[in-house]
Every structure is written in C-alpha cells, then in structure tokens.
Amino acid sequence: MVHFLVATGLLFTAWSAVLADEKTDLNQLMIDFYDWRLQDNPQFATTSGESRYGNRLENLTIEAYEARKAKCEDYLARLDKINRTKLEEKSQLNYDVTHEFLKAFVSGYDWHLYNSLTPINFLEGPHIDWDTFIEFIPFKTKENYESYLQRLQLLPSRLEQIVVLMRRAIELNRTNHNVSMDRIPGQIADTITNLAANETKFYSPFLDQLASLSFSTNDTDQLRSRGLDVIRNKVQPAYANLSDFITNEYLPNSRIGLGVSSLDRGSEYYKACLKWHVTTDLSPEEVHEKGWNEIRRISTEMKKILAKLGFSGSIREFVDTLKNDTRFFYNTSEQLLAEYKKIANELIPPQLPKVFKDIPHIPFDVRPMAFDGPDGQYFLFQEGDTYGPGYFEVNLRNPKTRLTPEMVALTLHELEPGHHFQTVYQVTENLPTYRKNTEYSKYYAVPFNFPFHTAYTEGWALYAEALGEEMGVYRNDYELFGRYSSEIFRACRLVADTGLHYFNWTKEHAVELFANYTANSIDGIKIEVDRYVTWPGQACAYKIGELKIKELRKKAEDALGAHFDLKEFHNRILKTGPVPLSILETVIDGYIRESKPTSEPTSGAFFINAGNMVAVVVVLCHITKQSTA
Numbered sequence: 001m002v003h004f005l006v007a008t009g010l011l012f013t014a015w016s017a018v019l020a021d022e023k024t025d026l027n028q029l030m031i032d033f034y035d036w037r038l039q040d041n042p043q044f045a046t047t048s049g050e051s052r053y054g055n056r057l058e059n060l061t062i063e064a065y066e067a068r069k070a071k072c073e074d075y076l077a078r079l080d081k082i083n084r085t086k087l088e089e090k091s092q093l094n095y096d097v098t099h100e101f102l103k104a105f106v107s108g109y110d111w112h113l114y115n116s117l118t119p120i121n122f123l124e125g126p127h128i129d130w131d132t133f134i135e136f137i138p139f140k141t142k143e144n145y146e147s148y149l150q151r152l153q154l155l156p157s158r159l160e161q162i163v164v165l166m167r168r169a170i171e172l173n174r175t176n177h178n179v180s181m182d183r184i185p186g187q188i189a190d191t192i193t194n195l196a197a198n199e200t201k202f203y204s205p206f207l208d209q210l211a212s213l214s215f216s217t218n219d220t221d222q223l224r225s226r227g228l229d230v231i232r233n234k235v236q237p238a239y240a241n242l243s244d245f246i247t248n249e250y251l252p253n254s255r256i257g258l259g260v261s262s263l264d265r266g267s268e269y270y271k272a273c274l275k276w277h278v279t280t281d282l283s284p285e286e287v288h289e290k291g292w293n294e295i296r297r298i299s300t301e302m303k304k305i306l307a308k309l310g311f312s313g314s315i316r317e318f319v320d321t322l323k324n325d326t327r328f329f330y331n332t333s334e335q336l337l338a339e340y341k342k343i344a345n346e347l348i349p350p351q352l353p354k355v356f357k358d359i360p361h362i363p364f365d366v367r368p369m370a371f372d373g374p375d376g377q378y379f380l381f382q383e384g385d386t387y388g389p390g391y392f393e394v395n396l397r398n399p400k401t402r403l404t405p406e407m408v409a410l411t412l413h414e415l416e417p418g419h420h421f422q423t424v425y426q427v428t429e430n431l432p433t434y435r436k437n438t439e440y441s442k443y444y445a446v447p448f449n450f451p452f453h454t455a456y457t458e459g460w461a462l463y464a465e466a467l468g469e470e471m472g473v474y475r476n477d478y479e480l481f482g483r484y485s486s487e488i489f490r491a492c493r494l495v496a497d498t499g500l501h502y503f504n505w506t507k508e509h510a511v512e513l514f515a516n517y518t519a520n521s522i523d524g525i526k527i528e529v530d531r532y533v534t535w536p537g538q539a540c541a542y543k544i545g546e547l548k549i550k551e552l553r554k555k556a557e558d559a560l561g562a563h564f565d566l567k568e569f570h571n572r573i574l575k576t577g578p579v580p581l582s583i584l585e586t587v588i589d590g591y592i593r594e595s596k597p598t599s600e601p602t603s604g605a606f607f608i609n610a611g612n613m614v615a616v617v618v619v620l621c622h623i624t625k626q627s628t629a
C-alpha cells in the first residue's frame with residue numbers, strides 16, 4: 001500500500017504538469033478566439049455586453065471574408081498543436097467543439113461567393129437588425145451617444161459594402177430568388193425612408209432615454225440635433241439608395257429557379273448548407289425520407305385522436321371546428337396570459353422531477369410580447385454575470401384566433417423543460433465564453449458562418465414537447481392533438497426544404513404539402529415557404545435534432561437496459577451545452593460506456609470492483625480533479 005501511495009504521488013506530479021500545459025493552451029486559444037470575434041464584429045460585441053468597439057461596425061467585404069477565414073485557419077493550426085489525448089474529458093469536449101466550430105467556418109469559405117454575397121432579405125439585414133440591435137446599445141453617458149453617432153455616420157458606407165457584394169452576386173448569376181427580396185423596398189419605406197427622421201428607430205435613443213439622463217439642456221439639444229442631422233442627411237438617403245438598387249438592379253436579376261439547385265454546383269451547395277444546419281452527415285435524400293416517415297407516423301396519431309373523438313373529417317376540417325368552438329379559445333388577452341401562467345407555474349413544474357434531476361433554479365416569467373411576432377419566444381435576461389429571469393414572451397394579439405389546445409406544447413418548448421432549461425444549463429455549466437454566447441445572425445451567410453447549433457437547441461425544445469407526454473402534462477386529447485400539430489409542422493419542413501432546394505419542387509407543391517398535413521393558414525404557409533427558399537436547410541434543424549436525441553436515448557436504453565437512467569441521460573444532454581449532433585453522440589456513447597456494468601474499464605464506478613486496479617483509478621480521478629479545478 002505504501003508503495004502505491006509513493007508511486008501515486010510521482011505520477012500525479014508528472015501528469016498534472018503535462019495536462020495543465022495542454023489545458024492552458026486550449027483555454028487561452030478559446031479566450032483569444034472570442035476576443036477576436038468581438039473585435040472583428042463590433043455589433044456582436046455590443047450585444048454581448050462588451051463595452052469596447054462601441055463606435056465601430058463590422059465590415060462586409062470580400063477582403064473581410066478572406067481575412068476572417070485566414071484568421072480561423074490560424075486558430076485551427078494552433079489547435080492542431082495541442083495534443084488532444086493529453087486533455088481530460090471535459091477539455092477534450094471543448095477541443096472537439098472548437099475544432100468543429102472553426103472547421104465549419106473554414107469549410108464554409110468554399111461557398112463564400114454564394115448567398116453570403118446577399119446580406120439582406122425579407123427576414124434579416126440592416127433594415128431589420130438595427131431594431132433589436134439598438135436595444136442592446138448602452139445609452140448612459142455622453143460617450144455612449146458619441147459612439148452611437150459615429151456608428152450612424154459609418155452606416156452609409158456599410159450599406160455601400162453590401163451593394164458591392166450584391167453586384168458581385170449578379171455578375172456570378174448567384175442571386176436570391178425574388179420571393180426573398182421583393183418585400184425589402186416596402187419594408188425600408190415603411191420603417192425608415194417614409195418616416196420623419198425623428199420617427200425612425202434610429203432616433204429612439206434621443207427621446208425619453210436621453211431626457212432621463214442628467215445632461216445639461218444644451219448638451220441634450222446638441223445631441224438631438226446631431227442625431228437628427230445624421231439620420232436625415234446620411235442614414236435615410238443611404239437606405240433610399242439601397243432600396244433603389246434592389247428595385248432597379250437586383251430584382252430584375254433575381255434568380256429564376258426557386259431552389260438553390262438552380263445555381264451552378266447548386267445541389268452541392270445545398271448539401272453544405274444542410275450539413276451546417278443539421279450538424280450531421282445526413283444526405284438530402286435521407287432528410288427527405290425521415291420527413292415523410294415522421295409525417296406518416298404523426299398523422300396516424302392525429303387520426304387516432306380524431307377517431308376517438310368521433311370526428312370523421314380531415315385534420316384541417318377538425319381544426320376549423322375548434323376555431324368556431326368557444327371552448328377552445330379565450331376572448332381576451334388577459335385570460336390567455338393567465339392560462340399561460342397557470343400552465344407554466346402550476347401544471348408543468350410538479351411533473352418535472354419525474355424525468356429530471358438538477359432542476360434549474362433561475363426563475364422565469366411569462367409576459368406579453370411587445371410586437372406581433374411568433375406565438376411565443378424565450379430569452380434569458382443577463383446583467384453582467386447575473387442571469388435571470390428567463391422570459392417566455394407570448395403573443396396575445398387576436399386572442400380568439402389562438403387555439404388553447406396548442407398552449408401546453410408551446411410552453412414546454414419555450415420554457416420548462418425546453419429553452420429555459422437548455423439556456424440555463426448553457427450559461428451555468430462553466431462553458432468557455434464563446435460557447436455560452438452565440439451570435440444568432442447572418443443566416444444568409446450559411447455555410448460561411450459560425451455555427452449556432454440549432455439542431456441541438458431546437459431539437460431539445462422539440463424533444464421537450466414530446467417529453468410532455470411521459471410527464472403526463474397534456475390534460476386531454478385536444479392538447480395532445482395540439483402537440484401533434486406542432487410536431488407535424490416540423491416534419492413537413494424536412495420534406496419541403498429538401499423538396500424545394502434539392503428535388504426542384506415548385507412553391508405550389510410545397511404549399512400543398514403543408515395544406516395537406518397541417519392546419520396552418522394558407523397565407524401563413526406561403527410566407528413560411530418563402531422563408532425556406534431564403535434560408536436553405538435552416539428549417540431542417542429542429543426535427544433532425546429531436547430525432548437524434550430520441551435515437552440516442554433509444555441507443556442508450558438498448559445498451560443499458562435496466563441500468564438506463566432517464567434523469568441522468570437528460571442531465572448529460574443538457575450539461576453538454578450546444579454542440580454538433582455528431583459530438584452529442586460521442587457524449588452519449590461515453591455515458592453508455594460508463595454506465596455499462598460489463599464494459600471496458602473507464603470509470604471509477606467500475607474500477608471499484610476491479611480488484612488490483614483500484615489504485616490506478618485513484619490516480620486517474622485525482623489528476624482529473626486537479627486539472628479541472
């Protein structure tokens with residue numbers, strides 16, 4: 001025994017020195033990378049609560065694209081110098097995620113002359129993004145206002161950069177389709193150029209916010225007049241220019257083919273987009289097939305419910321009857337909000353311990369959405385290092401059109417155990433900062449973009465809707481039906497997205513698919529389809545992510561039998577944080593290995609029974625603990 005202890009001590013010193021080195025290098029790399037990202041994209045810096053770079057804007061030029069790719073290649077080379085096998089498990093995961101993250105961007109560069117050349121569409125771009133962006137800018141000091149004024153001064157040159165890129169897209173015959181672009185001039189007119197300068201969002205920080213600060217009247221007046229001046233004489237004319245360019249040059253050259261398969265090397269391009277979004281190697285054919293399988297499975301479930309309720313018509317007809325039945329909607333926004341709160345606070349929480357341990361303690365709140373957006377959305381409030389509450393914002397407009405049977409599934413998705421759980425774990429699990437803080441923007445640039453891991457985040461939220469069944473929170477067949485409506489919509493997306501971009505479907509074909517299997521309004525479906533045309537592959541992430549989580553659960557259940565622990569399985573998924581699905585699979589493989597009573601020796605739990613190997617385990621555990629401290 002004494003002999004072992006001495007040996008342990010020696011081993012420990014030597015090994016921990018080596019581990020510390022590799023780990024320090026990796027940690028430093030991740031810090032440097034994040035720091036560079038903030039500097040390279042000052043808007044991302046601002047939305048991340050970073051006070052530096054507040055007077056700058058990101059460059060959108062081919063030169064900037066090239067420089068960004070070169071920088072990421074440098075980081076990849078630095079990463080390659082770190083010996084992965086010398087890292088402990090948690091750092092190995094960070095190593096793998098960082099590798100994937102950089103690799104995705106560098107590989108995406110192969111396509112930097114495709115949709116990345118059109119940084120504006122009806123869903124995103126400088127005519128939309130500034131609305132939310134301005135909300136993140138601090139306006140507390142005169143310097144804050146000076147920085148903001150500088151940014152407004154820079155804005156026209158950024159719009160010019162975009163025009164230069166789009167002219168390149170025209171030259172290369174790689175423009176967007178009309179449906180992604182033709183709403184833009186109207187959007188610009190409605191929100192920017194047809195308004196008086198002081199009525200635009202750009203001027204909003206000069207109103208009440210400025211009045212509330214204790215600046216002298218002279219200073220306040222000066223700031224206001226400078227704000228008005230730059231908006232009226234620089235910003236608005238620049239947007240008018242952009243709008244003219246889109247109307248006169250871009251739209252007449254918009255691509256004829258609806259899907260990206262109509263572009264040169266278009267099918268290959270689609271595969272790259274799809275891979276970026278779903279973070280696995282599934283082919284478009286496989287995604288399409290999975291979509292049809294899911295549509296068949298879910299619509300069978302829906303028809304069973306209709307049969308049980310004695311309804312003999314179609315899904316669409318059934319929903320039409322619900323819309324006319326006062327039992328299935330509220331008359332007022334107040335009643336709707338009260339019901340959401342009841343579901344969130346009383347219905348779901350008592351059932352969570354059935355399938356979860358370590359339930360997050362960061363509080364949440366349900367509140368009305370300020371604008372007419374989706375049915376619901378979630379975000380976690382952050383101030384400095386303090387997180388919370390998590391806000392579930394619900395759309396309360398036109399309460400009578402919002403069917404109550406859909407509320408439980410939506411609450412599970414956005415709040416508990418969906419996005420609220422997933423986000424709270426992401427920020428409290430001591431992940432490297434760059435992994436905690438995602439830049440959810442530039443969907444247009446995919447696959448030349450930094451990953452969002454939507455397949456993980458949205459896959460989890462959709463899985464949470466399914467979990468509601470096991471938790472027993474769906475109170476009746478109508479709510480179960482609402483859950484399936486929400487799910488089949490995501491299944492149709494797999495078929496439609498691949499249909500449009502890979503199998504050369506028409507828009508009518510895609511609309512018909514949703515009309516056949518969902519109860520969504522036809523007008524709503526048409527806008528959805530325009531979205532799929534605009535962001536190839538994006539809509540596939542949700543269902544593919546959920547299917548993967550279900551598949552991994554099945555794999556673990558089959559491998560572990562009675563040793564499978566559902567709470568532990570959920571814990572592993574959540575603690576991992578957003579990762580590509582391929583990496584999530586290795587995490588669950590690790591869980592299976594550790595939990596398998598007859599597996600190869602890899603965990604302390606197993607070694608305890610392994611006789612003469614006990615001492616070795618003690619060493620390994622000790623080192624692991626030291627290096628993660």
Ligand SMILES: *[C@@H]1O[C@H](CO)[C@@H](O)[C@H](O)[C@H]1NC(C)=O
Nearest residue numbers: 039040041042056057058059
């Ligand atoms: C954008 O490019 C200009 C000119 O090359 C440069 O001065 C500026 O620093 C760049 N901005 C950022 C955020 O990198």
Ligand SMILES: *[C@@H]1O[C@H](CO)[C@@H](O)[C@H](O)[C@H]1NC(C)=O
Nearest residue numbers: 018081082083084085086087
């Ligand atoms: C990485 O570390 C392992 C374990 O210490 C060692 O066997 C291997 O040779 C190292 N690889 C390189 C490329 O240095």
Ligand SMILES: *[C@@H]1O[C@H](CO)[C@@H](O)[C@H](O)[C@H]1NC(C)=O
Nearest residue numbers: 168169170171172173174264
């Ligand atoms: C774009 O299309 C036009 C008309 O079909 C053709 O003349 C031109 O060569 C194409 N340009 C490129 C770069 O493929």
Ligand SMILES: *[C@@H]1O[C@H](CO)[C@@H](O)[C@H](O)[C@H]1NC(C)=O
Nearest residue numbers: 196197198199200203204207
């Ligand atoms: C903008 O200016 C006009 C005329 O100067 C004024 O009537 C209006 O109230 C102002 N709007 C805001 C939001 O301050």
Ligand SMILES: *[C@@H]1O[C@H](CO)[C@@H](O)[C@H](O)[C@H]1NC(C)=O
Nearest residue numbers: 216217218219220221222223
């Ligand atoms: C008001 O502020 C401007 C600019 O800061 C300055 O030039 C001017 O002298 C100030 N006027 C008064 C009355 O303080």
Ligand SMILES: *[C@@H]1O[C@H](CO)[C@@H](O)[C@H](O)[C@H]1NC(C)=O
Nearest residue numbers: 156160233234237238239241
């Ligand atoms: C509008 O575009 C023209 C031509 O590209 C350019 O000369 C002018 O400076 C632009 N004006 C603004 C305000 O951006």
Ligand SMILES: *[C@@H]1O[C@H](CO)[C@@H](O)[C@H](O)[C@H]1NC(C)=O
Nearest residue numbers: 178179182250251252253254
């Ligand atoms: C774009 O589509 C609309 C209908 O959605 C059509 O009216 C318009 O002519 C099209 N524009 C171009 C340039 O193809």
Ligand SMILES: *[C@@H]1O[C@H](CO)[C@@H](O)[C@H](O)[C@H]1NC(C)=O
Nearest residue numbers: 317318319320321322323324
């Ligand atoms: C629902 O009510 C509207 C208006 O009263 C009516 O036109 C429609 O036929 C009704 N639909 C069903 C399915 O009952």
Ligand SMILES: *[C@@H]1O[C@H](CO)[C@@H](O)[C@H](O)[C@H]1NC(C)=O
Nearest residue numbers: 326327328329330331332335
């Ligand atoms: C909504 O109004 C209708 C008609 O006035 C009434 O029958 C129904 O009970 C009301 N619904 C609720 C939830 O109060």
Ligand SMILES: *[C@@H]1O[C@H](CO)[C@@H](O)[C@H](O)[C@H]1NC(C)=O
Nearest residue numbers: 261262263266267502503504
């Ligand atoms: C779709 O169209 C593209 C370009 O027109 C063609 O290359 C591709 O083979 C077509 N795909 C299918 C599945 O028909």
Ligand SMILES: *[C@@H]1O[C@H](CO)[C@@H](O)[C@H](O)[C@H]1NC(C)=O
Nearest residue numbers: 509510511512513514515516
């Ligand atoms: C929609 O349903 C109709 C009638 O059953 C069928 O003919 C058509 O092929 C379906 N379309 C799609 C895209 O599934």
